[in-house]
Amino acid sequence: MAPVLSLRGIEKSYGAVAALKGIDLDIGRGEVLAICGDNGAGKSSLVRIISGAQEPSAGAITLDGRTVSFRSPQDALAKGIATIYQDLALAPRLSIVQNVFMGAELTRPLLPFVHILDKRRMEELAKGYLGRLSVAVEDMHRPVERLSGGQRQAVAISRALHWDAQVVIMDEPTAALGVKETALVLDLIRKLNAEGRTVVLISHNMADVTAVATRVAILKSGRKVIDRPVAGLDADGLAHMVMTGKES
Amino acid sequence: MRSFLETYGTAVAGLALTLFFVAFAPNFAAPTNLLNVLKETSFLAILAIGFTLALITSELDLSVAEVASLAAVVTGALIQAGQSSLLAVAAGLLVAFGAGLFNGIAVTRLKVPSLIATLGTAAIAKGFAFMITQGVAFVGRWPAEFTGIARGSMLGLPNLVIWLALVAGGALFLVKCTRTGVHMTATGEADEAARLAGIATGRMKRLGLALSGLLAGVTAVLLTASLSSAAPNMAGDYFLYAIAAVLLGMTMFEPGRANVPGTLVAALTLKVLGNGLVLMGAAYYVQDIVLGLIIIVSVALSATALKKAAFKL
Ligand SMILES: Nc1ncnc2c1ncn2[C@@H]1O[C@H](COP(=O)(O)OP(=O)(O)OP(=O)(O)O)[C@@H](O)[C@H]1O
Numbered sequence A: 001m002a003p004v005l006s007l008r009g010i011e012k013s014y015g016a017v018a019a020l021k022g023i024d025l026d027i028g029r030g031e032v033l034a035i036c037g038d039n040g041a042g043k044s045s046l047v048r049i050i051s052g053a054q055e056p057s058a059g060a061i062t063l064d065g066r067t068v069s070f071r072s073p074q075d076a077l078a079k080g081i082a083t084i085y086q087d088l089a090l091a092p093r094l095s096i097v098q099n100v101f102m103g104a105e106l107t108r109p110l111l112p113f114v115h116i117l118d119k120r121r122m123e124e125l126a127k128g129y130l131g132r133l134s135v136a137v138e139d140m141h142r143p144v145e146r147l148s149g150g151q152r153q154a155v156a157i158s159r160a161l162h163w164d165a166q167v168v169i170m171d172e173p174t175a176a177l178g179v180k181e182t183a184l185v186l187d188l189i190r191k192l193n194a195e196g197r198t199v200v201l202i203s204h205n206m207a208d209v210t211a212v213a214t215r216v217a218i219l220k221s222g223r224k225v226i227d228r229p230v231a232g233l234d235a236d237g238l239a240h241m242v243m244t245g246k247e248s
Numbered sequence B: 001m002r003s004f005l006e007t008y009g010t011a012v013a014g015l016a017l018t019l020f021f022v023a024f025a026p027n028f029a030a031p032t033n034l035l036n037v038l039k040e041t042s043f044l045a046i047l048a049i050g051f052t053l054a055l056i057t058s059e060l061d062l063s064v065a066e067v068a069s070l071a072a073v074v075t076g077a078l079i080q081a082g083q084s085s086l087l088a089v090a091a092g093l094l095v096a097f098g099a100g101l102f103n104g105i106a107v108t109r110l111k112v113p114s115l116i117a118t119l120g121t122a123a124i125a126k127g128f129a130f131m132i133t134q135g136v137a138f139v140g141r142w143p144a145e146f147t148g149i150a151r152g153s154m155l156g157l158p159n160l161v162i163w164l165a166l167v168a169g170g171a172l173f174l175v176k177c178t179r180t181g182v183h184m185t186a187t188g189e190a191d192e193a194a195r196l197a198g199i200a201t202g203r204m205k206r207l208g209l210a211l212s213g214l215l216a217g218v219t220a221v222l223l224t225a226s227l228s229s230a231a232p233n234m235a236g237d238y239f240l241y242a243i244a245a246v247l248l249g250m251t252m253f254e255p256g257r258a259n260v261p262g263t264l265v266a267a268l269t270l271k272v273l274g275n276g277l278v279l280m281g282a283a284y285y286v287q288d289i290v291l292g293l294i295i296i297v298s299v300a301l302s303a304t305a306l307k308k309a310a311f312k313l
């Protein structure tokens, strides 16, 4: 099947530091791709390029077979690629609704040329998105700082649902979470995937990767050293590969 | 849920204070006195609502009073030079708006923290105001069409109160009912998150500061029309009051966040307090001491957003 997103010869340097050295990667429609690698391997750099947060120094990106370049995260989002940043993406003191619709608020006409926020519709939709993710929060006006870590991820994912993003990128979504909350987030990933969306997951947690990913790409010093299905791998085997950069 | 006390505590205290003065301050409840308090509140509240709009985007505007004074003398100079009231008012508003926009550009493009940038603008505005007037006040004859802006009344309501209602209603509508207002709030709450969500955060900050300048201009026009004079330091006394109103306002309705209804109630409370103290025979300096205490206690209570704006140096 044709990939949703393909990267060819992606390079990124920060001054003298070459963070990515010619990455080729195909992301298939409907898969959960895990990107693994040691600290400094280039995972975040790669994700920032796919999500439009920064431009590659060289290389090409094709989306659904067309060459694209993303000017900003917003541009990438409009093209169907949503990124869930670990903690930067939510405004803690604003409500669930305000966070889900941040930057994409719905309005309704009040007078000719005067549009006001359609608060009721946003509230209903936000409730619907969280419902689809099986997260039960009654009060859509609760500030997100009063939600659990997993529920916050659900709010961030709801934003991707609102944009109907085809590709959802998550950079270490379980890094700060306990066991129960991690299970919730993994469940959210499965739900997204069950809706036919492609998920790109950055993780240091090999158990998470084997639990939800269908394929894994391992980076080492800015190069992709391994790219294979997850089936048949366990967490220890995967950890060994990340460390050595070789299939065992 | 926040407790009732947390959300409405200081507003209720303001109400209690008002009732106290009604009962014990001689003449406080007289209609002419109440009307005066209301008029005084209009100047303060309009100025403070401007400050509020800037602070909603997490930027301080310490130049409001000096910018208002500058706008007042610009308007005054043009009227005294025989220009039409319309032109004079437009020029005053434009100068104030321009000063606000200048603040916005200094903060977002030149990356000068607003605490510093607006302090600089305050000094510049003060300099220009003294330059225009050469240090003296514009008094003399003012056309009735100009003074009527602030002095008349409509449908039994003083014009000043109507202006305040329009400004407060407009600001509230902007903040609560429009996308722009929500974007301003998001910018102030979480700059980086807002930017990642595609919100033009720099533009929102420029808008907040420009509106703050514009409302300083509105205050200036109303003050000048009401007092029939324009002096280079005429709004100076409003500076601490405006800050106190915004900070006290941040302790109510939406604790920790600058908000229009809070600023409005706080401005009224402060003016009631000042008036009541005078009527009860307190010395003039007591007001300043009380004002200082209110500023500090308000911030201690809940004004975390202000701490953020002030300390991102
Ligand atoms: N903004 C930057 N400026 C300079 N160097 C950078 C910058 N961002 C990343 N680097 C460097 O690029 C390399 C790759 O970094 P990157 O953050 O992509 O790694 P990572 O795989 O996400 O690591 P981690 O697991 O620690 O998050 C590192 O050597 C890092 O020091």
Ligand SMILES: [Mg+2]
Residues within 6 Å of the ligand: A043, A044, A045
């Ligand atoms: Mg990283």
